[in-house]
Structures are given as C-alpha cells and as structure tokens.
Amino acid sequence: MSDEASKGLLSPLRRKLLMGMAAVPAITMLPRASFAQAPATSAVNTTGLAVTDTEVTVGILHSATGTMAISETGSIEAEKLAIEQINAMGGVLGRKIKFIQEDGASDWPTFAEKAKKLLVNDKVAAIMGCWTSASRKAVLPVVEQYNGMLYYPTFYEGLEQSKNVIYTGQEATQQILAGLNWIAKEKGAKSFFFIGSDYIWPRTSNKIARKHVENVLKGKVVGEEYYPLGNTQFNSVINKIKLTKPDVIFTDVVGGSNSRSTSSSRLPASTSPSSRC
Secondary structure, three states: OOHHHHHHHHHHHHHHHHHHHOOOHHHHHOOHHHHOOOOOHHHHOOOOOOEOOOEEEEEEEEOOOOOOHHHHHHHHHHHHHHHHHHHHOOOEOOEEEEEEEEEOOOOHHHHHHHHHHHHHHOOOOOEEEOOOHHHHHHHHHHHHHOOOOEEEOOOEOOOOOOOOEEEOOOEHHHHHHHHHHHHHHHHOOOEEEEEEEOOHHHHHHHHHHHHHHHHOOOOEEEEEEEEOOOOOOOHHHHHHHHHHOOOEEEEEOOOHHHHHHHHHOOOOOOOOOOEEO
16 A cells, blocks of 8 residues: 555544544643653643643533523533543543533623633633634633633634634635535525524625625525524514525524524425525
8 A cells, every 4th residue: 555545544533633632722732841751740830721740621611501502512512522531541641631611601791701710710721612603702802812722613704813713613615615516516506595693604604605606606695684693483584485485595593593493494395495505
C-alpha cells in the first residue's frame, strides 16, 4: 500500500481523534513548564487556571432549560460522555478532567453572565458551550476580555473570526450551497419558501441561500418568514405555503419551535412541496 493510500485510510481516524480532543481543550492552555516532571504545576501555573498536578477543570455552558434545551441537551451529554471516557483512559497527561456545568437557560445575557463566572471565579481552562449564534455573540466579548477559550460545537453562519474561539462546525456556504445544488439537480426544484427563527444565523443563512437560488440556480424565492424563538404558531405561514405551492420549504427554525413548525407543515398532498430542507 502506498504512503498516500495509507494517509487516506488514516485520515478519518485522525479526524475523529481531533474531534475527541476538542472535548479536552484544557491541554492547549497548560503552561509549557507544567509538562515536565518537576517543578509542580502549582509552582509554574502563573495563569491562575484551574489546573493542578492531578486535575484540569473545564466549563460546560449550554441551555439545559428553555426553548433551546431540545437542541443543546445532546451537546451536554456528548461532552460529559467524552470527559468520562477520557478520564477512564487516564485523563490528559495524567490529569483527570473535571467539569463545572452552567445553564445558559436559552437567554443570551445569562450566557454572558455564566461565561464570566466560569472564567473569572472558577478559572476554567476552557469553555465548551453555546449553540445559537446569538448566545455565542453574547459570550464572545467576555471570552476575549478575559482571554479564555470557547469551543463552539456546531455549524454557524460565518462572518466571524476570533483567536479565542475554536469553531468546530461548518460555516453557511459549506453546508447550504451543496444542499441547494443537490435538491435542484435531483428533484428539479425551482421555487423555494424560507422559514427561519428571527436571529442572526437563520437570517444570514437565508440571505446566502436566496442569492444562490436566484443567481446560480435561476430559481425563485416565493416567500420568506421569520418567527421569534419559542414560537409555536405557524398556521399563517402554512396558509401562505398552500397559496404559493413552492417546490421546497427551506427551514432554519430552531429549538422548541422546530418540532412545532415541522408538525404544522403536514400539508394536503395537492399542496405539499416536493421537499423540505
């Protein structure tokens, strides 16, 4: 087997390893001297981080309550599972990972407040947190002010870059354009109706999607509607969809509203779009 072939086979494993290491960001924050056998961590840890000879403390900051809990609970459980598995294998450089969990409660000022508490009071080595771009935007100035590290676990709209954030997901053009190209080619879709939650990620994503539909696919956007987070009433937009009869409902409704919008969009066969994104 050639070296190139070997590299190709190993790359998925390497990617999984890198993704797993995202759950233990504290290692990147440890002072260089603390890697040695001596002196003790306490003697060289001038940053005041929650790092000792035996333990590294990180923060978990997601919405465990409120409308976004339905989306963020999976991240909470995945991060806890990763920490448990890493600790079972001996931790990081012999140090076990400890986590302090805070609830952003689907409220952006609360996210900022809890991020400050984790960085200033608890002195965590890093925070794994947020889900919506609105919560990330609220946490970002806090993380930058106190030179912390945020591991952001999901896709986002792009248009942001910070040395204090590790963006682990796709930005909008890497995700949306491929999906639109596929549905236009495979389903022959020409008309689209956009429905989104009313904050930065859906609005920016739909702006990118609209431009691609109109300028590249030569299709048509027949409707575009936005609703507050937590909204459960979608009857009015469903009526508009029945009237415009789009080929595709392109939805970036999030949180608790997502399941309600999906169940509400069960249209009669004569008016149902060919696909939903």
